Amino acid sequence: xxxxVAKQLPLKLRTGRKTDVRxxxxxxxxxxKNDKVQVCxxxxxxxxxxIIPKGWPMHKQTPANAAATEAYEEAGVSGDAVDFCLGVYSxxxxxxxxxxxxxxxxxxxxxxxxxxxxxxxxxRRRKWMSPAxxxxxxxxxxxxxxxAGFKPNRIAR
Numbered sequence: 001x002x003x004x005v006a007k008q009l010p011l012k013l014r015t016g017r018k019t020d021v022r023x024x025x026x027x028x029x030x031x032x033k034n035d036k037v038q039v040c041x042x043x044x045x046x047x048x049x050x051i052i053p054k055g056w057p058m059h060k061q062t063p064a065n066a067a068a069t070e071a072y073e074e075a076g077v078s079g080d081a082v083d084f085c086l087g088v089y090s091x092x093x094x095x096x097x098x099x100x101x102x103x104x105x106x107x108x109x110x111x112x113x114x115x116x117x118x119x120x121x122x123x124r125r126r127k128w129m130s131p132a133x134x135x136x137x138x139x140x141x142x143x144x145x146x147x148a149g150f151k152p153n154r155i156a157r
Contacts, residue, residue, distance in 0.1 A: 022102055025063045026054035027071035027109040028086055029079070030152060031128070037152060038128040040111065041137060042075045045123045050137040052147070054104055067107040075126050076118030079111040082155055089142035106146050108155050 029040035029052070041050045053074035058066040068081035086106045092099035129137075135148035 022056070022100060024054045024056055024102055024104045025067040025070070026052050026104050026106045027067035027075075027081070028052055028106050028147065028150060029071050029075055029077050029109045029111050030150065031079075031111045032152070033128070037131060037150070039131050039134045039147060039150065040071075040075050040077055040126060040128055041134050042124045042126050045120070048125075049139060050127075050134075052106070052138075052143070063105055064107040064109075068109050071109050071111075072115070073119045074124060076115040076121060077109070077111045077126075078113045078115065079109050081107055081109045084108065084155055086150065086155075087142065087146040089140045089146065091140050104143075106143070108150075108152070110152070 031038055031040075040052075042053055043049065044051050053067070053070040055066065055070040055073070057063070058069060061069065062081075062083055063085070064081035064083045068078070071081075072078050084107065086108055088103060088105050090101065090103050093102050131147050131150045135144045138144050138147060
């Protein structure tokens with residue numbers, strides 16, 4: 001008998017202080033092209049370093065759906081988000097006063113459409129590459145491990 005996976009529920013948000021530990025949801029956008037897995041990276045808006053699309057929780061959206069929304073806004077891709085956290089990484093987001101600690105949960109998004117126009121197209125670059133090459137371009141050690149070890153066939157659905 002097949003195991004049932006619990007369905008993720010939409011979040012109800014409350015307000016917090018900007019210096020509190022905060023959560024973000026990220027999208028590991030992937031596709032298969034010429035029988036090879038590719039992942040999508042985008043540049044950050046300010047320092048132009050390579051990252052995966054990520055953003056804040058969204059009221060009444062699941063973490064995976066919030067990650068998929070960020071994938072569209074930042075990378076111009078859409079597809080099927082899976083409610084399966086691939087891993088977690090942390091970083092410090094620069095603020096006007098100090099740095100805010102951020103915990104980021106990564107969700108897979110199987111890309112079915114690459115848009116030619118999207119909300120942040122003029123602010124970012126998008127690039128497809130192998131998970132191994134993408135991992136080398138990233139800064140956060142935990143995120144490098146998540147991306148380098150990504151295998152679509154291991155995603156629980």
